[in-house]
Amino acid sequence: MTTKKTLSRRKFVKESSLVTGGIILAPSMLTASTYSKKENTLKLAVVGCGGRGTGAAAQALKADDNVKLVAMSDAFQDRLSKSLDNLSKTFNSSKVDVPPSKQFVGLGSYKKAIDEADVVILATPPGFRPQHFEYAIAQGKHVFMEKPVATDVIGVKKVLEAAKQAKAKKLNVVVGLQRRYQKNYQAAYDLVQKGKIGKIVSGQVYWNSAGVWVRPRQEEWSEMHYQMRNWYYFNWLCGDHILEQHIHNIDVANWFIGEFPIKAQGMGGRQVRTGKDHGEIFDHHFVEFEYPGGAIISSQCRHQKDCFRRVAESFQGTKGTVDLSGRNIANLKSYKGKSIYEHSGAKDPSPYQTEHDKLFQAIRGQRDYINDGDYGAKSTMSAILGRMATYSGKEITWDQAMNSNYQIVPDEDSLNWDSIPPTVCDEHGNYPIPTPGQTNFII
Numbered sequence: 039m040t041t042k043k044t045l046s047r048r049k050f051v052k053e054s055s056l057v058t059g060g061i062i063l064a065p066s067m068l069t070a071s072t073y074s075k076k077e078n079t080l081k082l083a084v085v086g087c088g089g090r091g092t093g094a095a096a097q098a099l100k101a102d103d104n105v106k107l108v109a110m111s112d113a114f115q116d117r118l119s120k121s122l123d124n125l126s127k128t129f130n131s132s133k134v135d136v137p138p139s140k141q142f143v144g145l146g147s148y149k150k151a152i153d154e155a156d157v158v159i160l161a162t163p164p165g166f167r168p169q170h171f172e173y174a175i176a177q178g179k180h181v182f183m184e185k186p187v188a189t190d191v192i193g194v195k196k197v198l199e200a201a202k203q204a205k206a207k208k209l210n211v212v213v214g215l216q217r218r219y220q221k222n223y224q225a226a227y228d229l230v231q232k233g234k235i236g237k238i239v240s241g242q243v244y245w246n247s248a249g250v251w252v253r254p255r256q257e258e259w260s261e262m263h264y265q266m267r268n269w270y271y272f273n274w275l276c277g278d279h280i281l282e283q284h285i286h287n288i289d290v291a292n293w294f295i296g297e298f299p300i301k302a303q304g305m306g307g308r309q310v311r312t313g314k315d316h317g318e319i320f321d322h323h324f325v326e327f328e329y330p331g332g333a334i335i336s337s338q339c340r341h342q343k344d345c346f347r348r349v350a351e352s353f354q355g356t357k358g359t360v361d362l363s364g365r366n367i368a369n370l371k372s373y374k375g376k377s378i379y380e381h382s383g384a385k386d387p388s389p390y391q392t393e394h395d396k397l398f399q400a401i402r403g404q405r406d407y408i409n410d411g412d413y414g415a416k417s418t419m420s421a422i423l424g425r426m427a428t429y430s431g432k433e434i435t436w437d438q439a440m441n442s443n444y445q446i447v448p449d450e451d452s453l454n455w456d457s458i459p460p461t462v463c464d465e466h467g468n469y470p471i472p473t474p475g476q477t478n479f480i481i
């Protein structure tokens with residue numbers, strides 16, 4: 039009887055503790071060890087249901103045997119519906135179960151979706167990323183977020199702080215700078231770290247392509263609606279293509295050098311993509327980044343048809359060179375012409391899939407904790423620094439930029455479909471374009 043009473047009391051105390059401390063075991067606060075068993079279902083939410091959000095969701099669902107998509111959020115119903123339809127055709131109901139009550143539409147709907155999940159995918163236009171990431175971490179969620187992670191300095195600072203909070207809570211964070219998860223880049227990086235080409239002293243990084251989509255304005259759309267549909271061409275939403283795409287190449291430079299730039303100067307403009315439907319962004323940028331150790335990186339990106347196209351990185355060290363591109367190329371050579379390494383990556387896994395595989399392994403406790411938030415924010419800031427330099431025509435230091443109050447994304451409370459966006463067109467439909475020598479970013 040004594041033993042039975044003791045066990046009963048222990049059970050009572052344990053169960054009482056679980057009830058009174060229930061927040062500890064809420065889904066938002068579950069730790070990696072809680073998910074170590076594969077039979078524990080991980081609930082997934084997607085915020086931002088465009089092509090990248092849909093692709094990331096598919097990769098997340100493939101990454102773990104027991105993950106289920108349970109909630110979705112987007113500013114537009116048609117985007118959400120199309121995404122859900124595509125995912126439902128690929129996966130069965132054990133993987134995708136998002137009833138109408140878990141489909142959240144509109145500005146600000148992200149919170150409801152995040153609240154439903156253990157793991158969230160953040161893939162809206164990047165101007166919204168800081169507030170979404172901040173909320174997800176506050177709610178105790180593991181996060182995959184697409185690059186870039188902000189479009190202004192204030193946003194970068196928010197992400198840096200939230201990344202610290204994620205580390206304190208042991209919440210795993212992966213940023214979609216997938217070259218860091220790519221076999222040929224990893225192999226080359228390891229050899230560079232071993233000194234095979236010596237210290238990197240210079241380099242060239244490229245994202246030269248023909249450009250992206252345009253969605254024609256519809257009469258029934260408000261200005262906010264139009265800009266949200268054409269988010270790529272407005273800096274508060276996109277940050278210009280030097281940030282939205284070229285961040286990949288700038289991030290590789292930061293990674294291989296092991297530093298972030300201390301200053302930048304450059305030039306850019308609009309020569310080809312000059313229409314009213316091209317918003318306010320440039321169609322070409324050239325930036326010279328200087329790093330603390332003395333390395334100089336030349337950065338160029340262009341959205342112009344029928345021109346030289348290249349998406350790649352090249353670095354020169356004191357002993358040799360490395361060239362990187364695509365899924366297969368990673369060539370290291372000495373200055374005497376001797377091949378140090380050539381990558382053969384025909385069977386390499388997709389880095390887009392690998393980054394999700396590793397995220398879910400970390401959540402399950404099957405590999406070390408991951409938090410890409412710090413370098414994701416600092417590479418974002420590097421690209422913003424480059425944009426500041428090309429728009430202003432000035433040399434701008436990292437410290438000047440980071441100490442500024444530069445903000446182009448409106449406070450969340452002021453955003454709705456009737457809001458006036460930060461940039462508006464004139465009576466002829468033309469948007470103000472940044473002008474070197476006149477545009478100023480140091481506020």
